[in-house]
Amino acid sequence: MTKAHSANAGNEERVRRIAETATHLGGRETLRRVEMVDRRRGPAGEDVGNVVEMEHVNLTVPDQGMATLFYISGLGGTRDPYLMVGTENMWVNIGEQQFHLPTQVAQVIHGHVGLVVSDLAALIQRLGDVQDRLAGTSFQWEAEDGLVKVTCPWGNQFRCYASSQGSGGMTAGISYVEFLVRPGTADGIKEFYRRVLRAPASMVRDENGTAARVLVGRGQALIFRETAEVLRPYDGHHIAVYVADFSGPYRALKRRGLITEEFANHQFRFQDIVNPKTGEKLFQLEHEVRSMRHPMYRRNLVNRDPALSLGSYVRGRDAFAP
Numbered sequence: 001m002t003k004a005h006s007a008n009a010g011n012e013e014r015v016r017r018i019a020e021t022a023t024h025l026g027g028r029e030t031l032r033r034v035e036m037v038d039r040r041r042g043p044a045g046e047d048v049g050n051v052v053e054m055e056h057v058n059l060t061v062p063d064q065g066m067a068t069l070f071y072i073s074g075l076g077g078t079r080d081p082y083l084m085v086g087t088e089n090m091w092v093n094i095g096e097q098q099f100h101l102p103t104q105v106a107q108v109i110h111g112h113v114g115l116v117v118s119d120l121a122a123l124i125q126r127l128g129d130v131q132d133r134l135a136g137t138s139f140q141w142e143a144e145d146g147l148v149k150v151t152c153p154w155g156n157q158f159r160c161y162a163s164s165q166g167s168g169g170m171t172a173g174i175s176y177v178e179f180l181v182r183p184g185t186a187d188g189i190k191e192f193y194r195r196v197l198r199a200p201a202s203m204v205r206d207e208n209g210t211a212a213r214v215l216v217g218r219g220q221a222l223i224f225r226e227t228a229e230v231l232r233p234y235d236g237h238h239i240a241v242y243v244a245d246f247s248g249p250y251r252a253l254k255r256r257g258l259i260t261e262e263f264a265n266h267q268f269r270f271q272d273i274v275n276p277k278t279g280e281k282l283f284q285l286e287h288e289v290r291s292m293r294h295p296m297y298r299r300n301l302v303n304r305d306p307a308l309s310l311g312s313y314v315r316g317r318d319a320f321a322p
Protein backbone atom coordinates (compact mmCIF):
# COMPACT_ATOMS: atom_id res chain seq x y z
CA MET A 1 0.00 0.00 0.00
CA THR A 2 2.54 2.60 -1.05
CA LYS A 3 0.77 4.29 -3.92
CA ALA A 4 0.61 8.03 -3.36
CA HIS A 5 -2.79 9.68 -3.47
CA SER A 6 -2.61 13.13 -4.96
CA ALA A 7 -5.40 15.63 -4.79
CA ASN A 8 -6.41 14.67 -8.30
CA ALA A 9 -6.77 10.98 -7.59
CA GLY A 10 -9.92 11.06 -5.43
CA ASN A 11 -11.73 7.75 -5.14
CA GLU A 12 -14.13 7.12 -2.29
CA GLU A 13 -14.05 3.36 -2.59
CA ARG A 14 -10.25 3.24 -2.49
CA VAL A 15 -10.13 5.57 0.54
CA ARG A 16 -12.65 3.35 2.32
CA ARG A 17 -10.60 0.22 1.62
CA ILE A 18 -7.33 1.84 2.77
CA ALA A 19 -9.04 3.06 5.93
CA GLU A 20 -10.29 -0.45 6.65
CA THR A 21 -6.83 -1.91 6.15
CA ALA A 22 -5.27 0.75 8.35
CA THR A 23 -7.23 -0.45 11.33
CA HIS A 24 -5.09 -3.59 11.13
CA LEU A 25 -1.74 -1.86 10.54
CA GLY A 26 1.07 -3.35 12.59
CA GLY A 27 2.79 -1.44 15.38
CA ARG A 28 6.37 -2.39 14.52
CA GLU A 29 7.16 0.74 12.52
CA THR A 30 5.40 2.91 15.07
CA LEU A 31 7.49 1.64 17.95
CA ARG A 32 10.78 1.82 16.08
CA ARG A 33 10.34 5.41 14.96
CA VAL A 34 8.66 6.96 17.96
CA GLU A 35 10.24 5.01 20.85
CA MET A 36 11.64 7.61 23.23
CA VAL A 37 12.69 5.57 26.24
CA ASP A 38 15.88 3.54 25.82
CA ARG A 39 15.16 0.60 28.14
CA ARG A 40 18.74 -0.66 27.80
CA ARG A 41 19.91 2.38 29.81
CA GLY A 42 17.92 1.42 32.90
CA PRO A 43 17.17 4.35 35.21
CA ALA A 44 19.13 6.72 32.92
CA GLY A 45 16.62 5.93 30.18
CA GLU A 46 14.02 7.73 32.27
CA ASP A 47 15.94 11.03 32.12
CA VAL A 48 14.17 13.73 30.12
CA GLY A 49 17.06 16.21 30.16
CA ASN A 50 17.05 19.98 30.14
CA VAL A 51 14.59 20.50 27.30
CA VAL A 52 11.31 19.53 28.91
CA GLU A 53 9.00 20.13 25.94
CA MET A 54 8.97 21.10 22.29
CA GLU A 55 5.75 23.07 22.21
CA HIS A 56 5.31 24.42 18.71
CA VAL A 57 6.55 24.34 15.17
CA ASN A 58 6.11 27.64 13.31
CA LEU A 59 5.51 27.46 9.55
CA THR A 60 4.18 30.45 7.65
CA VAL A 61 1.40 29.74 5.15
CA PRO A 62 0.11 31.94 2.30
CA ASP A 63 -3.57 30.91 2.50
CA GLN A 64 -5.48 30.42 5.77
CA GLY A 65 -8.44 28.77 4.04
CA MET A 66 -6.21 26.11 2.58
CA ALA A 67 -4.36 25.78 5.90
CA THR A 68 -7.70 25.18 7.64
CA LEU A 69 -8.58 22.45 5.16
CA PHE A 70 -5.23 20.75 5.66
CA TYR A 71 -4.47 21.15 9.37
CA ILE A 72 -8.02 21.09 10.79
CA SER A 73 -10.20 19.11 8.36
CA GLY A 74 -7.40 16.83 7.12
CA LEU A 75 -4.92 16.25 9.95
CA GLY A 76 -7.67 16.62 12.56
CA GLY A 77 -6.17 19.48 14.61
CA THR A 78 -8.14 22.02 16.60
CA ARG A 79 -7.93 25.75 16.04
CA ASP A 80 -6.85 27.53 19.21
CA PRO A 81 -10.10 29.28 20.20
CA TYR A 82 -8.43 31.87 22.42
CA LEU A 83 -5.38 33.25 20.60
CA MET A 84 -4.59 34.17 16.98
CA VAL A 85 -8.21 33.89 15.89
CA GLY A 86 -8.06 36.19 12.86
CA THR A 87 -6.73 35.69 9.35
CA GLU A 88 -3.20 36.94 10.12
CA ASN A 89 -2.24 33.77 11.97
CA MET A 90 -3.69 30.47 13.15
CA TRP A 91 -2.54 28.29 16.02
CA VAL A 92 -3.47 24.64 15.58
CA ASN A 93 -3.55 22.37 18.62
CA ILE A 94 -2.58 18.72 18.23
CA GLY A 95 -2.47 17.12 21.64
CA GLU A 96 -0.18 19.15 23.89
CA GLN A 97 1.63 20.77 20.96
CA GLN A 98 0.80 23.37 18.33
CA PHE A 99 1.55 24.46 14.81
CA HIS A 100 1.83 28.23 14.47
CA LEU A 101 0.84 29.35 10.99
CA PRO A 102 1.28 33.09 10.38
CA THR A 103 0.12 34.35 6.97
CA GLN A 104 3.17 34.85 4.74
CA VAL A 105 5.00 33.15 1.90
CA ALA A 106 5.15 29.43 2.73
CA GLN A 107 8.01 28.07 4.83
CA VAL A 108 9.01 24.47 4.24
CA ILE A 109 11.12 22.20 6.43
CA HIS A 110 13.65 20.10 4.52
CA GLY A 111 12.82 16.88 6.35
CA HIS A 112 9.57 15.89 7.98
CA VAL A 113 7.43 16.22 11.11
CA GLY A 114 6.48 13.08 13.07
CA LEU A 115 2.94 13.18 14.43
CA VAL A 116 1.08 10.83 16.74
CA VAL A 117 -2.62 10.57 15.91
CA SER A 118 -5.34 8.78 17.83
CA ASP A 119 -6.71 6.82 14.86
CA LEU A 120 -4.85 6.21 11.58
CA ALA A 121 -7.91 4.89 9.77
CA ALA A 122 -9.90 8.01 10.66
CA LEU A 123 -6.95 10.14 9.46
CA ILE A 124 -6.98 8.38 6.10
CA GLN A 125 -10.69 8.97 5.81
CA ARG A 126 -10.27 12.69 6.51
CA LEU A 127 -7.39 13.03 4.01
CA GLY A 128 -9.56 11.37 1.38
CA ASP A 129 -12.34 13.83 2.20
CA VAL A 130 -10.18 16.95 1.57
CA GLN A 131 -8.06 15.80 -1.35
CA ASP A 132 -10.31 17.07 -4.13
CA ARG A 133 -10.48 20.51 -2.52
CA LEU A 134 -6.66 20.62 -2.36
CA ALA A 135 -6.29 19.72 -6.03
CA GLY A 136 -3.49 21.51 -7.82
CA THR A 137 -1.34 21.89 -4.68
CA SER A 138 1.51 19.75 -3.35
CA PHE A 139 -0.95 17.85 -1.12
CA GLN A 140 -0.66 14.08 -1.28
CA TRP A 141 -0.69 11.14 1.08
CA GLU A 142 0.12 7.45 1.17
CA ALA A 143 -0.39 4.69 3.73
CA GLU A 144 2.41 2.28 4.61
CA ASP A 145 2.82 -0.34 7.30
CA GLY A 146 2.18 1.51 10.55
CA LEU A 147 2.24 5.06 9.23
CA VAL A 148 0.62 7.53 6.88
CA LYS A 149 2.85 9.93 4.95
CA VAL A 150 1.23 13.26 4.16
CA THR A 151 2.49 16.29 2.23
CA CYS A 152 0.86 19.67 2.97
CA PRO A 153 -0.32 21.97 0.16
CA TRP A 154 3.07 23.78 0.27
CA GLY A 155 5.37 20.78 0.51
CA ASN A 156 5.89 20.17 4.22
CA GLN A 157 6.02 16.47 4.93
CA PHE A 158 4.39 14.70 7.86
CA ARG A 159 4.60 11.10 9.01
CA CYS A 160 1.66 10.12 11.14
CA TYR A 161 1.83 7.20 13.58
CA ALA A 162 -0.80 5.63 15.76
CA SER A 163 -0.46 6.17 19.49
CA SER A 164 1.49 3.34 21.11
CA GLN A 165 3.41 2.42 24.21
CA GLY A 166 6.51 3.79 22.49
CA SER A 167 5.16 7.28 22.06
CA GLY A 168 5.94 8.33 25.62
CA GLY A 169 2.30 8.30 26.67
CA MET A 170 1.38 10.68 23.84
CA THR A 171 -2.01 9.95 22.30
CA ALA A 172 -1.83 12.87 19.87
CA GLY A 173 0.88 15.44 19.26
CA ILE A 174 4.16 16.39 17.63
CA SER A 175 6.49 13.54 18.46
CA TYR A 176 9.57 14.61 16.53
CA VAL A 177 10.92 16.79 13.75
CA GLU A 178 13.54 15.36 11.43
CA PHE A 179 15.80 17.83 9.62
CA LEU A 180 18.11 16.88 6.78
CA VAL A 181 21.67 18.12 7.35
CA ARG A 182 25.01 18.11 5.51
CA PRO A 183 27.19 14.97 5.61
CA GLY A 184 29.63 15.00 8.52
CA THR A 185 27.67 17.46 10.67
CA ALA A 186 25.44 15.22 12.82
CA ASP A 187 28.08 14.47 15.46
CA GLY A 188 28.85 18.17 15.98
CA ILE A 189 25.11 18.92 16.18
CA LYS A 190 24.74 16.21 18.82
CA GLU A 191 27.58 17.79 20.84
CA PHE A 192 25.99 21.24 20.51
CA TYR A 193 22.75 20.04 22.08
CA ARG A 194 24.57 18.11 24.80
CA ARG A 195 26.92 20.89 25.83
CA VAL A 196 24.95 24.06 25.08
CA LEU A 197 21.28 23.09 25.54
CA ARG A 198 22.18 20.29 27.99
CA ALA A 199 19.80 17.89 26.30
CA PRO A 200 20.44 14.11 26.05
CA ALA A 201 21.64 13.42 22.51
CA SER A 202 23.05 10.39 20.76
CA MET A 203 24.07 9.19 17.33
CA VAL A 204 21.80 6.86 15.39
CA ARG A 205 23.14 4.71 12.58
CA ASP A 206 20.47 2.72 10.77
CA GLU A 207 19.41 1.68 7.27
CA ASN A 208 18.60 5.34 6.57
CA GLY A 209 22.14 6.50 7.40
CA THR A 210 23.57 8.65 10.17
CA ALA A 211 21.62 10.98 12.41
CA ALA A 212 21.84 12.85 15.69
CA ARG A 213 18.84 12.31 17.98
CA VAL A 214 18.14 14.90 20.67
CA LEU A 215 15.53 14.40 23.36
CA VAL A 216 13.30 17.47 23.76
CA GLY A 217 10.58 16.26 26.12
CA ARG A 218 8.97 13.14 27.57
CA GLY A 219 8.10 11.66 24.19
CA GLN A 220 9.72 14.09 21.79
CA ALA A 221 12.92 14.35 19.77
CA LEU A 222 14.74 16.41 17.20
CA ILE A 223 16.48 14.30 14.58
CA PHE A 224 19.24 15.65 12.34
CA ARG A 225 19.79 13.19 9.51
CA GLU A 226 22.76 13.48 7.18
CA THR A 227 21.94 13.53 3.49
CA ALA A 228 23.78 13.90 0.20
CA GLU A 229 20.81 15.88 -1.14
CA VAL A 230 21.33 19.55 -1.91
CA LEU A 231 19.75 21.32 1.05
CA ARG A 232 17.05 23.92 0.58
CA PRO A 233 18.19 27.34 1.89
CA TYR A 234 16.93 27.99 5.44
CA ASP A 235 13.72 30.04 5.23
CA GLY A 236 13.14 31.08 8.87
CA HIS A 237 10.76 28.38 10.17
CA HIS A 238 11.18 27.88 13.91
CA ILE A 239 10.51 25.65 16.87
CA ALA A 240 9.75 26.59 20.48
CA VAL A 241 11.11 24.65 23.44
CA TYR A 242 10.90 24.97 27.21
CA VAL A 243 14.03 24.40 29.30
CA ALA A 244 14.46 23.73 33.02
CA ASP A 245 17.91 25.34 33.25
CA PHE A 246 17.39 28.57 31.32
CA SER A 247 20.39 30.68 32.27
CA GLY A 248 23.00 27.99 31.50
CA PRO A 249 22.19 27.70 27.77
CA TYR A 250 21.65 31.48 27.63
CA ARG A 251 25.16 32.15 28.95
CA ALA A 252 26.74 29.53 26.68
CA LEU A 253 25.04 31.03 23.60
CA LYS A 254 25.77 34.61 24.67
CA ARG A 255 29.46 33.79 25.10
CA ARG A 256 29.52 32.51 21.51
CA GLY A 257 27.60 35.53 20.16
CA LEU A 258 24.71 33.34 19.06
CA ILE A 259 21.72 35.06 20.71
CA THR A 260 19.51 36.50 17.95
CA GLU A 261 16.69 37.85 20.15
CA GLU A 262 17.70 39.09 23.57
CA PHE A 263 16.17 37.72 26.77
CA ALA A 264 12.76 39.26 27.49
CA ASN A 265 9.40 37.93 28.67
CA HIS A 266 10.89 34.64 29.89
CA GLN A 267 12.45 33.72 26.53
CA PHE A 268 15.28 34.31 24.04
CA ARG A 269 16.07 33.05 20.55
CA PHE A 270 19.05 31.65 18.69
CA GLN A 271 19.44 30.28 15.18
CA ASP A 272 22.92 28.92 14.45
CA ILE A 273 23.86 25.43 15.58
CA VAL A 274 27.65 25.28 15.79
CA ASN A 275 30.31 22.74 16.60
CA PRO A 276 30.96 23.61 20.27
CA LYS A 277 34.67 22.82 19.92
CA THR A 278 35.46 24.73 16.72
CA GLY A 279 32.59 27.22 16.36
CA GLU A 280 31.94 25.96 12.81
CA LYS A 281 28.36 26.63 11.73
CA LEU A 282 26.64 23.31 11.09
CA PHE A 283 22.94 24.08 10.66
CA GLN A 284 20.38 26.85 10.95
CA LEU A 285 17.12 26.50 12.88
CA GLU A 286 15.57 29.25 14.94
CA HIS A 287 14.82 28.13 18.49
CA GLU A 288 12.42 30.10 20.66
CA VAL A 289 13.74 29.10 24.08
CA ARG A 290 11.36 29.62 26.98
CA SER A 291 11.79 29.18 30.70
CA MET A 292 9.30 27.13 32.71
CA ARG A 293 8.18 30.46 34.22
CA HIS A 294 6.78 31.52 30.84
CA PRO A 295 3.02 32.04 31.29
CA MET A 296 2.27 29.63 28.44
CA TYR A 297 4.21 26.72 29.93
CA ARG A 298 1.91 23.67 30.01
CA ARG A 299 -0.97 25.82 28.80
CA ASN A 300 -4.16 23.77 28.61
CA LEU A 301 -4.72 23.33 24.86
CA VAL A 302 -8.25 22.66 23.65
CA ASN A 303 -8.55 19.46 21.59
CA ARG A 304 -11.76 18.42 19.90
CA ASP A 305 -12.51 14.83 18.98
CA PRO A 306 -11.99 14.89 15.20
CA ALA A 307 -14.14 11.76 14.84
CA LEU A 308 -17.21 13.66 15.93
CA SER A 309 -19.61 14.59 13.13
CA LEU A 310 -23.23 15.64 12.72
CA GLY A 311 -24.16 12.01 12.15
CA SER A 312 -22.08 10.55 14.98
CA TYR A 313 -22.60 13.29 17.56
CA VAL A 314 -22.73 12.14 21.16
CA ARG A 315 -23.75 14.75 23.70
CA GLY A 316 -20.87 15.74 25.98
CA ARG A 317 -18.18 13.98 23.92
CA ASP A 318 -16.94 17.06 22.04
CA ALA A 319 -13.52 17.13 23.69
CA PHE A 320 -10.60 14.81 23.10
CA ALA A 321 -8.23 14.12 25.99
CA PRO A 322 -4.67 14.10 24.56
Ligand SMILES: [Fe+2]
Pocket residue numbers: 056058100238239240288
Ligand atom coordinates in the same frame (compact mmCIF):
# COMPACT_ATOMS: atom_id res chain seq x y z
FE1 LIG B 1 7.08 30.76 18.05
